Amino acid sequence: MSRPANTQKFDNCLIQWIDERLPIFTMLTKEYGVFPMPKNANYLWSFGGIALTMLIIMIVTGVFLAMNYTPNTALAFDSVQRTMRDVNYGWLLRYVHMNGASFFFIAVYIHIFRGLYYGSYKSPRELLWIVGVVILILMMATAFMGYALPWSQMSGWGATVITSLFSAIPVIGDGLVTWLWGGFSVANPTLNRFFSLHFLLPFVILGVVFIHVWALHVTGSNNPTGVEPKSEKDTLPFHPYFTVKDSYALVTFMTIFLSVVFFAPLALTEPDHFKHFNPMQTPPEIVPEWYFLPFYAILRSFTHDIYIPFTDIIILPAKLQGVMGMFGSLLLLMVLPWLDTSKVKSARYRPVYKWCLLLLLVSLCVLGYVGSQPAGGSLAVVGQVATAYYFLHFIVLVPVLGFVEKTCPVPASISDDPCCKH
Amino acid sequence: MGSTKDGATRRDFLYLTAGAMGAVAVGTAAVPLVSSMNPAADTLALSTAEVDLSHIEVGQRVVAVWRGKPIFIDHRSAEEVKEVRAEVDWHTLRDPQSDASRVKEGHDQWLVMIGICTHLGCIPKGSKQGDPRGEFGGWFCPCHGSEYDRSGRIRKGPAPRNLEVPPYKFVSDTLIRIG
Numbered sequence: 001m002s003r004p005a006n007t008q009k010f011d012n013c014l015i016q017w018i019d020e021r022l023p024i025f026t027m028l029t030k031e032y033g034v035f036p037m038p039k040n041a042n043y044l045w046s047f048g049g050i051a052l053t054m055l056i057i058m059i060v061t062g063v064f065l066a067m068n069y070t071p072n073t074a075l076a077f078d079s080v081q082r083t084m085r086d087v088n089y090g091w092l093l094r095y096v097h098m099n100g101a102s103f104f105f106i107a108v109y110i111h112i113f114r115g116l117y118y119g120s121y122k123s124p125r126e127l128l129w130i131v132g133v134v135i136l137i138l139m140m141a142t143a144f145m146g147y148a149l150p151w152s153q154m155s156g157w158g159a160t161v162i163t164s165l166f167s168a169i170p171v172i173g174d175g176l177v178t179w180l181w182g183g184f185s186v187a188n189p190t191l192n193r194f195f196s197l198h199f200l201l202p203f204v205i206l207g208v209v210f211i212h213v214w215a216l217h218v219t220g221s222n223n224p225t226g227v228e229p230k231s232e233k234d235t236l237p238f239h240p241y242f243t244v245k246d247s248y249a250l251v252t253f254m255t256i257f258l259s260v261v262f263f264a265p266l267a268l269t270e271p272d273h274f275k276h277f278n279p280m281q282t283p284p285e286i287v288p289e290w291y292f293l294p295f296y297a298i299l300r301s302f303t304h305d306i307y308i309p310f311t312d313i314i315i316l317p318a319k320l321q322g323v324m325g326m327f328g329s330l331l332l333l334m335v336l337p338w339l340d341t342s343k344v345k346s347a348r349y350r351p352v353y354k355w356c357l358l359l360l361l362v363s364l365c366v367l368g369y370v371g372s373q374p375a376g377g378s379l380a381v382v383g384q385v386a387t388a389y390y391f392l393h394f395i396v397l398v399p400v401l402g403f404v405e406k407t408c409p410v411p412a413s414i415s416d417d418p419c420c421k422h
Numbered sequence: 423m424g425s426t427k428d429g430a431t432r433r434d435f436l437y438l439t440a441g442a443m444g445a446v447a448v449g450t451a452a453v454p455l456v457s458s459m460n461p462a463a464d465t466l467a468l469s470t471a472e473v474d475l476s477h478i479e480v481g482q483r484v485v486a487v488w489r490g491k492p493i494f495i496d497h498r499s500a501e502e503v504k505e506v507r508a509e510v511d512w513h514t515l516r517d518p519q520s521d522a523s524r525v526k527e528g529h530d531q532w533l534v535m536i537g538i539c540t541h542l543g544c545i546p547k548g549s550k551q552g553d554p555r556g557e558f559g560g561w562f563c564p565c566h567g568s569e570y571d572r573s574g575r576i577r578k579g580p581a582p583r584n585l586e587v588p589p590y591k592f593v594s595d596t597l598i599r600i601g
Contacts, residue, residue: 157544164543179456183465185490193459280485280492282544284564303580317582375566375580 036235038223046249047111054104061097071195073188076151095265103257105291119345120222126337128215142201145194156277168320226345234414297371299326301387341402349408363389470601483549488600492537506572521573535574539563541581
């Protein structure tokens with residue numbers, strides 16, 4: 001059998017021996033050593049690596065938590081309390097895992113916003129972006145099922161409300177919900193399957209992340225100018241320049257994360273998450289975790305049934321509209337590469353798009369606040385305006401701006417960018 | 423290799439049929455996996471519940487459990503039934519249903535409903551003494567303020583439909599079987 005021609009020579013004879021048989025060191029050098037990174041990548045480019053680190057932390061703490069967890073409705077709540085009180089460092093594992101979910105989402109949301117701002121979803125990175133949206137959806141499903149496992153009031157009722165959403169689907173809805181539950185309400189079969197899937201999905205995410213990184217290493221990273229590297233002058237080797245930069249960003253992020261773990265571990269948690277689930281009594285207000293709030297607010301923003309004009313026949317009930325709106329808000333991201341008609345990638349050179357994107361960020365924050373408050377009242381209108389903007393942004397503004405926006409001059413290459421002249 | 427005019431060969435045909443058989447095999451293998459997630463026999467065995475009504479006084483409301491869901495049972499007085507039928511023209515309601523269509527004939531005083539708000543699945547208050555019952559004297563959902571009348575019909579707030587009546591029948595005058 002012939003050896004791949006592109007392997008390199010290593011001084012260490014053991015490494016050389018292995019590399020001749022399995023060129024893993026050649027691969028590592030190529031992808032993480034000499035890999036050319038645009039030299040102007042800023043700290044926003046560190047959040048992909050940070051997100052991957054959070055995924056690994058979640059998998060490791062999760063595997064150890066599972067050693068002390070019992071997926072049975074009679075025992076689950078107590079087994080979590082035992083982890084907290086009796087298991088050595090159980091409190092640490094659980095607090096890192098609980099808050100780790102929040103910080104994983106923080107890292108991923110910043111990572112996504114970076115992509116939106118610098119046009120990282122555009123050609124040739126469309127598939128890279130779509131795979132990223134798949135990771136986001138998988139993360140949401142995993143986080144939702146994990147939240148059910150402590151079998152608290154919030155666990156049970158959160159699971160009830162979210163799975164009930166599928167009942168809005170015409171014809172098959174009710175049967176689908178029964179299938180998801182494995183019964184006629186959220187009960188033991190539901191908890192068992194949620195535990196199984198919550199264990200499985202993180203490894204699926206890891207696999208999809210591998211594909212995401214693979215696609216990234218084919219196209220290379222985008223950069224703040226949105227101009228592809230033209231020559232060796234525009235890039236720097238990944239090691240040591242970006243290994244050091246990413247390490248610094250990671251340590252800073254971990255400092256903030258661990259400060260929350262040690263000093264305010266329950267800051268992001270609802271009190272009803274510490275009461276045993278009672279299927280006969282609903283808590284006064286069901287609030288999802290913060291990272292779901294904007295989507296929850298979109299769900300609740302649809303309050304009027306749509307009728308066939310002049311009749312009483314409802315074609316789209318409010319509940320179904322809400323469900324479509326919520327899932328649609330995510331699926332819309334998948335087609336974003338084709339909705340954006342602008343030839344300029346980076347918002348740096350797009351004076352109008354820049355403000356639209358800022359407004360999108362504001363509308364998401366407003367939706368987050370509205371989602372955290374009791375439904376109804378004047379706040380509902382605020383939520384509806386923010387929801388309208390979200391869809392307006394992607395469906396109208398992004399396609400139209402590509403034609404009407406007067407963009408600023410784009411530098412001929414990364415090295416010609418005034419910001420890079422040192 | 424035999425080849426037709428448009429270039430299709432026996433080999434193409436074999437690829438297609440082998441692929442199709444593979445797809446059928448995968449589909450068949452998925453059936454037991456998907457099916458295993460539907461309610462198991464022991465879960466289905468719990469899908470009927472019998473409730474003895476003989477202990478429920480006139481004016482008393484009781485919560486029973488069926489399929490893990492709360493069942494509201496209200497023993498109404500004859501005047502109450504008369505009042506609730508007279509107080510509003512049911513054709514004008516959001517989810518138009520008459521009180522008579524929500525109870526079993528001859529047992530008009532017994533109101534049996536699934537105690538789950540049709541909005542987002544909360545459990546309305548009003549079954550216990552001292553609970554808020556809302557403007558219409560029925561049930562009140564604390565989550566988003568839906569108000570149901572003494573027939574369990576939605577009168578105010580965001581819920582789209584009346585409280586659902588489960589399938590049930592009177593086995594005797596004092597015993598019902600739900601499911």
